[in-house]
Amino acid sequence: MGLTSNAALTLAILFAVLLFAGTVWQWPRLARRNWRAVSGRVGLLFATQLALFATLGLAANQAFGFYATWADLFGQEDGQGVVVDHASGSGSGGPLQVVDTRRVKERGGSRPESGGQVQRVDIVGRSTHIATPAYVYLPPEYFQPRYRTRTFPAAVVLTGYPGTAQALVDKLHYPRTALELAKNGRVQPMILVMLRPTVAPPRDTECVDVPGGPQTESFFAEDLPEAVVAHYRVGKKPGSWGIIGDSTGGYCALKLAMHHPGVYAAGAGLSPYYKAPIDPTTGDLFQGDEEVRDRSDLWWCLKHLPAPDTSLLVSSSRIGESNYEDTLRFIDQVKATGLTRISSIILDSGGHNFNTWRREIPGTLQWISGRLSGR
Incomplete structure (x- = not known):
């Protein structure tokens, strides 16, 4: 019985009621x-009371996607699954393999030609050997004969920490929102690659190339686009890729767009922070390497590195978000560079949670759609 299953929540509710x-x-x-x-x-x-707290905890975990499994909850997940040797003829099928498909939850969307498709995939980095699951949303046009030679823009979508990739599909509704916006002509058909930045669980690597450890930034900047391009009809030229994330994923999205503007033409951070923290979940990310430490600080990057030719979007709330003042300061500092373009979504109120991000996702998808090209 899975941690996020309805059966576990129902059983917990029943047990609490019987105890009461x-x-x-x-x-x-x-x-x-x-x-x-x-x-x-x-x-x-x-x-x-224990049964009541367990029920509330399970319900909150289902709503916000903090932990995917019981092993994840108790810090026992160690499935870093390094896979190597993808030589021709090995039968591996390449660095990306589809393991399941499902339709987008949309009325009339039973066929991929009309409602698109969500594919669950396993991805292995060619150079970093990082292995991680992900979900890929393919728009209806991807399956329609008249678009059979067309390439599509792609956006990587990242969760916070610890997060679950499935929450991007089931809780934040990225595929359904992209489908509805495209049907209304508000965005172009795009491919979404949805995963969590925790690619070396349970460690929070903050999308850093950890000296002597997981090369997370290189995975997202090199291996992930390479694997997706090899499997799907995605644009290869600069301007074809964007990246979106919330919380930790938002920090990663901004950093990757700033560090790799030739890969990511646009980066959107929903409720982001602007400097990698060091805490028990991260461990020592920098191992005494000052260059790695500095590059993980976006304030330092704005001050000391050439302004990247990319577009950035940040979001916050006047009431309810702790990053509000930092976000205003970040906007001012990016504007001062004169080259990097900056946009924002500032809500009157909204906490650091799924409900707030669901309010920001439609505008974010429209923004990133206008900055990408599939050709």
Whole structure:
């Protein structure tokens, strides 16, 4: 029974309700003042509250996608699955393999030609050997005969930390939103490559090329586009790729667009921060390497590196987001570069959560669509 399954949540709710009813039913029998009655009351109250907190925790995890599995929750996930040797004739099928397909949850979308398709894939980096699962959204046009020779723009979409890639599909509704916007003529048909930045779980690598560790930035800047281009009809020229993320993914999106403007013509950070933290989830990211540390600080990059020829989007809220003042300062500093283009979404209020990001995603997809070309 999976951590994010409806069955687990339903069972937790049922267990909490039964404990509550049992407590009410047994309370008169435990009204005495002897040690057994007192212990019984304490035990029932403790069990009922524990069941209630477990139910709330499961519901919150389903809503916000913090952890994907029980192993992920308890820090036992170590599936870094390094795969090497993709030589011709090995039967591996290349660095990207489709393992499942599903339709977009949209009325009339049972056929991919009308509703698009979401494919669950496994990706292995050719140079970094990083292996990670992902979801790929293909628009209806991808399957239509008249577009059979067309290449499409692509946007990488990243979660926060720890996050789950499935939440980008089921909770933030990226494929459904892209489909609806394209049907209304507000965005061009795009391919979305959706995954979490935690490609070396459970460690939070902050999209850094860790000295002696996971080369996460190189994976997103080189291996991921290469694998997707080799499997799908995606534009190869500069201007074909963009990147979007929320929270940690937002920081990664901005950094990758700033560091690799020849790969990512646009980067959108929803509720981002602007400097890689060091905490128990990251470990020592820099290993004493000052260059790696400096490049992971976007404030330092704006001050000391040439302004990248790319477009950036940042979002925040006047009330509810802790990054509001930093975001205004970041906008001013990017504007001062004179080359890098900056846009923003500033809400009156909104917290650091899925509900806020769902309000920002339609505008973000329209913004990035206007800056990409599939040719």
